[in-house]
Amino acid sequence: MKIGIIGTGNIATHLLQNINQANAVDGEIIALFGRNEKVGKQLSERYGVEFYSDFQAFVHTPLDVVVEAATVEAAEMYMKEVLESKKDMILSSIGVFKDDEFLMEMKEIAQTNAQTISLPSGAIGGLDLLQSANSLGGLREVRITTRKSPQSLGLEAVKAEELLFDGSARKAIDRFPKNINVALLLSIAGIGADQTRVQIIADPAIEQNTHTIEASGDFGKMTMKIENHPMPGNPKTSYLAALSIIAALKNRGNALVVG
Incomplete structure (x- = not known):
């Protein structure tokens, strides 16, 4: 290859x-x-x-x-x-x-x-579950709450926990194009950018980028929490994002596909 x-x-x-x-x-x-x-x-x-x-x-x-x-x-x-x-x-x-x-x-x-x-899974998981849950249109609600350090959001002046955004994935990607790819990926796998709800929180007390995904529908309910280490030398990018690209390359053309 x-x-x-x-x-x-x-x-x-x-x-x-x-x-x-x-x-x-x-x-x-x-x-x-x-x-x-x-x-x-x-x-x-x-x-x-x-x-x-x-x-x-x-x-x-x-x-x-x-x-x-x-x-x-x-x-x-x-x-x-x-x-x-x-x-x-x-x-x-x-x-x-x-x-x-x-x-x-x-x-x-x-x-x-x-x-x-x-589209690699990037900094999150659960995409296969959302696709399965929505295969017959039975996925009803999807929400992601992203909690990052102010530094990773380019907001070094923020000294206390602050809710920066609460709205749709489409509007979130407009406001935070370099930090919230995960919300749009989640919406593509699920119910769309206008229906997927996003909260973005700046939190000086955390060291890891944290994503909490909640979904419900005909399948039942799901809650998933991912705590990501940032890339060395770049706090705005999750290390898992780089790993997911390697996984996508390794899976390319595989005879056996999981998920």
């Missing part, structure tokens, strides 16, 4: 370490695309991967799958071209799908080209 990565940040570095050095996946990262040429060249030299600052050159390399590990803006800018070049895509910045029309357009392109868009 030949892998390309969009992005040169912490997640890209983590993937390079574990795939090209530690052989955690049956494949190799052969191409890296980004705008920061200095960092890109450093990663290229350290991990033996070709760095591209020109997207056309990157996307036309012989890749099987492209991992977007950058930003919502990058996902929106480059996703269509990746799919039209007949490459599978693993998407990190789920917030790009807050636009339902864009989501439908990308799904149609992927179907036309027999490609797959993979």
Whole structure:
């Protein structure tokens, strides 16, 4: 499996370490695309991967799958071209799908080209349960309460616990595009961005990002709590988000699929 990565940040570095050095996946990262040429060249030299600052050159390399590990803006800018070049895509910045029309357009392109868009579970779990519960439309309510340190939200001035947001997943992703991808992913797996309810709390007393998911419907009820360690060097990103990308790569093309 030949892998390309969009992005040169912490997640890209983590993937390079574990795939090209530690052989955690049956494949190799052969191409890296980004705008920061200095960092890109450093990663290229350290991990033996070709760095591209020109997207056309990157996307036309012989890749099987492209991992977007950058930003919502990058996902929106480059996703269509990746799919039209007949490459599978693993998407990190789920917030790009807050636009339902864009989501439908990308799904149609992927179907036309027999490609797959993979949305890793990121910092949360329970997605398979929500999909099962809603397979016949029986999922009624879904709520996620996210509790993070002020630093991870870019709010260092907050010194006491504070409810920052209480509303729909669609509005949450507008307010916190870099921090609340999990809410939109939850809504895609379940009852939609307008029906999924979100609370975001800044809490100076915690060290781990915490997500509590509650759901109910014909299946019964579910409550799940996840406490995530942040990525080393980047408190805004969950370590589990990087691990879920590796899991998606390892599962690609498997004969046995769980969930």
